[in-house]
Amino acid sequence: MSDAAPGRIDPEEFRRLGHRMVDWIADYHRQVGELPVLSRSGPGDLLRALPEAPPEQGCGEAGWDEVLADLDALIVPGLTHWQSPQFHAYFPCNASTPGILGELLSAGLGIQGMLWATSPAATELEQRTLDWLAQLTNLPDRFRAPDGGGVIQGTASEATLVAMVAARHRVAGGRDADLVAYTSTQAHSSIVKAARIAGICDEVDGTTRNGRRTVRFVPTDDNLRLDPAALRAAIAEDIEAGRTPFFVCATVGTTSSGAVDPLPEIGAVLADTGFRDAGGWLHVDAAWAGSATVCPEHQGLLAGLEHADSYTFNPHKWLLTNFDCSAFWTSDPEHLTAALGVTPEYLRNRATDAGGVVDFRDWQIPLGRRFRALKLWFVLRHFGAEGLRAHIRHHVALGEQFENLVRQEPMFELAAARSLSLVCFRLSGPRERANAEGRALLDALNAEGQIYLSHTTLPDPVDQAPRFVLRMAIGAAATTADDISQAWDRIRALAAQIRRAGTEPTA
Amino acid sequence: MSDAAPGRIDPEEFRRLGHRMVDWIADYHRQVGELPVLSRSGPGDLLRALPEAPPEQGCGEAGWDEVLADLDALIVPGLTHWQSPQFHAYFPCNASTPGILGELLSAGLGIQGMLWATSPAATELEQRTLDWLAQLTNLPDRFRAPDGGGVIQGTASEATLVAMVAARHRVAGGRDADLVAYTSTQAHSSIVKAARIAGICDEVDGTTRNGRRTVRFVPTDDNLRLDPAALRAAIAEDIEAGRTPFFVCATVGTTSSGAVDPLPEIGAVLADTGFRDAGGWLHVDAAWAGSATVCPEHQGLLAGLEHADSYTFNPHKWLLTNFDCSAFWTSDPEHLTAALGVTPEYLRNRATDAGGVVDFRDWQIPLGRRFRALKLWFVLRHFGAEGLRAHIRHHVALGEQFENLVRQEPMFELAAARSLSLVCFRLSGPRERANAEGRALLDALNAEGQIYLSHTTLPDPVDQAPRFVLRMAIGAAATTADDISQAWDRIRALAAQIRRAGTEPTA
Incomplete structure (x- = not known):
């Protein structure tokens, strides 16, 4: 039978190997907390360990002992374990049992939902689960059928790019115009990356061909929120100069500090300045913080979202x-x-030509698309709204726990107000010394590899000079209160060593 | 324990549910050939079957009997089965045992490889497997380390877009220029979509702000290959008019007919016209046909690829x-x-700052990235070069089988030369009648749902008017010679009915 179609899936072989892979993953999650969260690999370690030439003969099922052995010996040591309970570096990337099962099923079905016709269930399950999410997070009606709608993008970067392209089309169409986009100085790098891809600007500072500034980075207030008065002035100045403001990206939960731009005031500025009347588009990026709004007590983060033309969270x-x-x-x-x-x-196909169906290929950059709604459906059913709220509340409580530990320790201070489960903190004392100590602490933590944090810089409220800030971004699904206590003990011990030794840890 | 972290993965629960899902998928592949390949669902069927409100309480593990029952009852009927042996509509979307296992493992590990540091193995396994693929398909050295390099994109659409953006940066940088891109009239819709996203053109016909044509669709020869003389004339005309040619996308294996643009001649044009000297970029899109070049006998498809700056296949x-x-x-x-x-x-991080590592986030549109190299690694090991060649040769042989069936049947004729496993055919006879019969045949086939083909239009060699053409795109991993015979018998029987009845099938 296998000769009849050399690449076909043999169901029994798949069943045997699939069970082995599931077991491997179950064992991985049992032990992930004991592995060094930050990989100890050096550049080129894996490249040197792998054969330079591709395998000529296939290993087939019989060879999977060796494949799994290589996975343990070669791949795992090269991983930074995002599912570790001590991963607090970047915003989390939650895996879960229903999430993994959904991805497995999507791969197993192997369908491609570019058109409604190429799998109606892929499109309609996506429509329904996105509408469920809209209900859970209490989004304004304008984002739901029949007027608006939801779709799964790959990343918030792609969401920003498609919003920007739609905005350009609405504002400028075929017209020549000096388009200007606005976002805050604290906004994510994906905003300017999207503008560069879209040809709105060329350089990372937002300038473009012939020197016109086409992404303006609007200053923030003392809480690192976009300053509506500064936005108003920027838009007015550009209109006065004959430019065409077309796109504003506001952030709910910035990457550096979790700041929340004031959507109601931004909405008022866009209405007052003529931005809105000219067709200008407000996109709201809540990539990280948006998840928290499944809890009613956090839905205030989205106040003013009715002013937006598009909204994304991950x-x-x-x-x-x-x-x-x-x-x-x-x-x-x-x-x-x-x-x-x-x-x-x-x-072209009958269903599309007849209308009444949505082809999601026209809502995104690529043509092809995986059946990603399955994992969202499984997650919503497995955990339910209650389970998702408990998950968020657990992490926000851990954030409060960590905030209190920082507050009680004179060696440290908060560098920004805690935002949900994100705590930005720094060594206390004069800026130059504290910055050096902070860098040394991060390096020492990462050299140990048992706890993974990242850093940012935030402007000193006094003179706007950069302060080195540690980010404790709590959100790994497995993290417990004990993990936070242990992380804090280690952070404090290393900091004490650094402070005793000058800026270098003793060992 | 589960109270300690409500979202954490319980390894034993995962093991049990994972085994069930693997078993479900194994059973699906056992029966997929018996399901209607094209979904029988109507618009809204699934939307109406799903609850309007999200579940408040999670079903947990105990609820998975119901989840799997809903999968069977609600989702499967809404699928168009891309893995069915009778799926010949679009280019295939091969799933395989090692491919599914790789996707499962990637989901299970839940790491995110945006930076080398966020999982060194994800970056280095990708570099190694892409280099293996470059060797297997005999790519020019310029695409391999140390000068060039490979990366996994989500789709060929994204590959085209990043190539176009890189080209613009190389040619124009911060300079103001009237940029012009070129591709053939037979090129994929993703080329003009990329140009619209990048702000190169605004409309689907390639025009843009102030009416300048900025994507030019170059005519093809009688074999539907880009005409190098026409490309030469177009570039010369644009240079003469003060415009800046910056990007050419050639296709190896067009979607409609599998035509292969003449890369050696295109390379010569680009060198002669000054396109190359001005920094212009040649991208080669072999999304479908490129896989065939794991076979030495098909590597001639890539002759002239040394003229390209970038190359993609899926x-x-x-x-x-x-x-x-x-x-x-x-x-x-x-x-x-x-x-x-x-x-x-x-x-920022130590590894990036020190240099010597690659951060793949800068090679793609999104910031985040899945560990997709795992599935490629598993596929290459499981099948080996020999297994992959056997897979391709199996389908090319099926293409020959189908071509011969068409040639032997006077009711039909080939509409283009067979390209690998893609056979374009049409009803014979006067164009208007044959076009109507072709549409009726496609509708009749799709109404039955047992065999799934798609269509295109190709220019009549006589007067360039559109001819309706059926595409038999063979490539589902499970398809056998028997499936091809059965498909042909049904196609011929329905065509005979249509021909007997005028343009409508009798039942």
Whole structure:
């Protein structure tokens, strides 16, 4: 039978190997907390360990002992374990049992949902689960059917890019215009990356061909939130100069400090300045913090969202849905699909021609698409709204625990107000010394590899000079209060060593 | 323990549910050939079957009987089965045992490889497996280390977009220029979609702001290959008019008919016209056909590839590596990363600052990235080069089988030369009648749902008017010679009915 189609799936072979892989993963999660969270690998270690030439003969099922042995010996040591309870470096990337099962099922089915017709259930399950998410997070009605709608993007970067392209189409169409986008100085790097890809600007500082500034980074207030007055002045100045403001990206939960831009005031500015009347588009990026709004007590984060044309948050970060799953809603699917739709003859089909169905290829950059709604469906059913809220509340409580530990220790101070489960802190004392000590502490922690934190710089409220700040981004699904206590004990011990020794740890 | 972290993975629960899901998938592949390949669902069927409100309480492990029952009852009927042996509609989307296991493992590990440091093995396994693929397909040295390099993109659409953005950066940098891109009239819709996203053009016909044509669709020869003389004339005309030709996308294996653009002649044009000297970029899109070049007898398809700056093909189409896995190589990583790189403080790390490592986030649109190299590694090890060649040769032989069946049947004729396993055919006779009969045949086939084909239009060699053409795109991993015979018998029987009845099938 296997000769009849050399690449076909033999169901029994798949069953045997699939069970082995599931067992391997179960064992991995049993032990992940004991592995060094930050890989100890050096550059080129794995490259040197792998054969330079590809295998000529296949190993087949019989060879999987060796494949799994290589996985243990070669791959695992090269991993930084995002599912470790001591991973607090970047915003989390939650895996979960239903999330993994959904990804497995998606791979096993191997369907591709570019068109409604190429698997109606892929499109409709996505529509339904995104609508469930919209209900759970209490989104404004404008993002739900029949006017608006939701879709799964790969990442928030892609969500920003498609929003920007839709905005350009709505504001400028075929017209020549000096387009200007706005975001805060604290916004994510993906905003300017999207603008560079879209040809809005060329350089990372937001300038472009012939020196016109086409992404403006609006200053923030003392709490690192976009300053609406500064936005108002920037838009007015650009309109006065004959430029065309077309896109504002506000952030709910910035990467560096979890700051929340004031959406109600931003909405008022956009209405007052003529930005809105000219078709300008407000996109709201809540990539990380958005997950928290499954809890009613955090839904205030989204106050003013009714002013937005699009909104995104990533269930793949903090809502137990395996990467990638970035939920994106827009109140203006017409301009989105007008900007992205191209229909060659070979993609035409009866269902599309008849109307009444949604082809999600026109809502995204790629043509092809995986069946990602399965994992979201499984997560929502397995945990339910209650389970997801408990997950978020658990981490916010851990954030409070860590905040209190920082507050009680004179060697440290908070570097920004705690935002949900993100705590930004620094060594106390004069800036120059504290910055050096902070860097030394991060290096010492990462050299040990048992606890993984990352850093940022935030402006000193006094003179705006950069302060080195440690980010404790709590959100790994497995993290417990004990893990936080242990992490804190180690952080404090290393900091004490560094402080005693000058800026270098003793060992 | 589960109270300590409500979202954590319980290894034993995962093991039990994982085994069930593996068993479900094994059973699915045992029966997929008996299901209607094209879903019988109507618009809204699944939406109406699913609850309007999200579940408040989670079902937990105990609820998975119901989840799996809903999977059978609600989801499966809404699928179009890309893994069915009778799926010949679009280019394939091969799933395989090692491909699914790789996707499962990637989900289970839940790591995110945006930076080398965030999992060194994810970056280095990707570098090694892409280099293996480059060897297997005999790519020019310029695409391999130390000068060039490979990376996994999500889709060929994204590969085209990043190539276009890199090209713009190389040619124009911060300079103002009227950029012009070129591709053939037979090229994939993703080329113009990429140009629209990148702001190169605004409309689907390639025009843009102030009416300048910025994507030019170059005519093809009688074999539907880009005409190098026409490309030469177009570039010369644009240079003469003060415009800046910056990007050419050639296709190896077009979607409609599998045509292969003449890369050696295109390379000569680009050298002669000054396109090359001005920094212009040649991208080669072999999304589907590239997989065939694991066979030495098909490597002639890539003759002239040494003229290209970037090249892409999709192992997720025809090389048994689950979607998504689009292999992309460039000989100029410097301009690619210069165009896409943005490094905020929170992404800085010791390894990146020290150099000597590659951060793949700067090679792609998104920031985050799944560990997709695992599935490619598993596929290469499980099948080996020999197994992959056998897989390709099996389908090319099926293409020959189908071609011969068409040739022997006077009711039909080939509409283009067979390309590998893609056979374009049509009803014979006067165009208007044959077109109507072709549409009726496709509708009749799709109404039955047992065999799934798609269509395109190709220009009539006589007067370039569109001819309706059926595409038999053979490549599902499970398809056998018997499946081809059965498909042909049904196609012929329905065509005979249609021909007897006028243009409508009798039942």
